Amino acid sequence: MLHLTYLIILLPLVGIAVQVLFGRRLGDPAAGAVATVFVGASFIVSVGVFFNLLTVHGAVRSFTQNLWTWIPVGGMQIHAGLYVDPLSMTMVLFVTGISALIHLYSIGYMKGDRDYPKFFLYLNLFVASMLILVLGNNLLVTYVGWEGVGTCSYLLVAFWFTRETAAAAGKKAFIYNRIGDAGFIAAAFLTFDKVGSLDYSVIFANVGKIGTANITAICLLLMVGVAAKSAQIPLFPWLADAMEGPTPVSALIHAATMVTAGVYLLCRVNPLLHASPDAAWIVALIGAATAFVAATIACAQNDIKKVLAYSTVSQLGYMVLAIGAGAYEAAIFLMVAHAFFKGLLFLGSGSVIHGLHDEQDLKRMGNLRVYMPITFVTFGIGWLAIAGVPPLSGFWAKGDVLDNAWAAHPALWVVGIFTALLTAYYMSRLSGLAFFGQDRWKNKVAIDADADMPDAHHADGPIPEPHESKWVMTLPLIVLAVLAAAGGVMAFATPHLSLARWVDPVFSGSLYNDHETTSTIWKLSTLDAVVAVIGVFIGLRLWITRADRPKLEWAFLRHSWYFNEIFDAIIGRPGARLAEFSSTVIEDKVIDGAVDGTGALVRRTGMALRRVQTGYVRNYALWIVVGIVALFGFMLTRTWWA
């Protein structure tokens, strides 16, 4: 079935064609069902390819499918080729699987939307782009998917574009991603210059010829792309604004597609990263800083989706930290586990928002466990999983990352473990506010009416009684809850079937914690569990009893460390001033001046020269004679000139 790999991408593409041609006629909810079927079929093909890949033996289980020669220009032969190996297979499985669940969920969530078929068109396009990105066997094919997910995030974040804030958030996502794309394409140019090919296999075979300085440059340029796509410092603010999109989009961006692309790319180019310890260190530091900063921000947000958004940024920081530390397997493990529990959390929050009639303010929720039992139980599993409470998947995945951080440098581990404490705390704060405590949605006005949430639709009166969502929305929750709870088995099934052993051959580096003693790992793991439980305890203790604790929500954190304001001050406003300068000085004075000046010059010259045209024949005759005399004079004396 390996040769059917192309179907994995083709099926969502066919889905797009169907939506374009028949979407309007299919309408609500048939269009959504059709889209879901195509992505689901893609998942089934992926599973088939996966089992086939298991039967391939060799150093690296891999399969390359060359579809056609895409760009044949002299020495540059770029193939539209697909590459299946344990790494891309893992990505494909969870991208298609979770996307299918999110499609199913969207059928219910988007019910009654004005552009219902268009939404599913974009979703299919998003999945197809992500699959191209993951399956490409060279940098350029990956780049096509890279741009594709960027475009789709723009389209979907700004899906409700009639809202000013949504349109702005879409543009913001797009512009931040453009910065990253520039880094990616520059890295591709540099690679081609040094290697003469963009195929991963050729690049990795020639790592030795590139030179360490060039490898570092390539890795750091790629890191620019990764920072934009996977929301790392300093390019992460777009991800929080991306919450303007419909909640299934948030789930899709945060769990399956888009933000995992950067982490995947770093894993893909691991031979390069392995050859440049400097770049790896910078990657690790960026990851650690991002994990910590985003976690602190998440502690003070009041919008349920913003909390989850910053928690995604923080978890991505963990993944990047793991990659920098050389523990690619740990990064992949956390990525898969995160896809389960973050998809679950977002869909759960969507269920809450839906149940509360589009209320997103945590301070207006409360005691929802009574009204939305399925959402509560499933969301609760996601919450405890991300907090790192054993034996849920988050504990194992995060534990792996922290062990490797410890092995790389204890300072990285300290940041990591503190971030883990914060993670447990802010997720418990969220759960405490939403599912426990008073029924605050009955209140006449919001407690925090001046909230910095332009996207929340503040209803003035009390919100009608919350209701549990329909099966199309709860079924994905249940499936994801099971996965989030049981995801830990990937860490230690039989030795040759665990995720680490499965993706191991792809990576040139090895797990650091292979070198750690068993007792160290036991101590670190116990500490992880204790920290998680302490965080959960503090969070619940503080936020169930009272929903209003301004002392714990510093303005500094609520405004995301003023990152937006800083960018505005150093880029936005100078940019606006430059534009103003261009408009008033360069445009009005220089460009218009040059145009007007040319005209005036011709006019003045004409005014001066018109005196020559006297109209008297004798004048003209005189000039002719003068000319003839001059000409004769020249010809007679020409021997002197030469």
Add this chain to the structure above:
Amino acid sequence: MTGATSALNGNISGEWYLALAAVLFAIGAFGLLIRRNVLVMFMCVELMLNAANLTFVTFANMLHDIGGQVLVFFVLVVAAAEVVVGLGIVVAIFRRRANATADDFHLMKG
């Protein structure tokens, strides 16, 4: 005594003819510049053309090249045509206004 001069009548050499042609041309050109009367200006033009003709003929004789004499016929034809057109214009102008000095026609003044 050169062969070239022997073909001419008497002992007058070719240089004299050329000098005469130059003087005639200069008189014609000068007259064209200083006179206002259109008819006189035409006559000056004729003078210049014929000075050129004289030069052609002289050189044809001196260099034993019949081409110079042939060219004279072309010049005569062009001169005749030019005079026809020119006098036509002059007559047309006389019909519209009392006098016809060249300075009256400066409609093309810039």
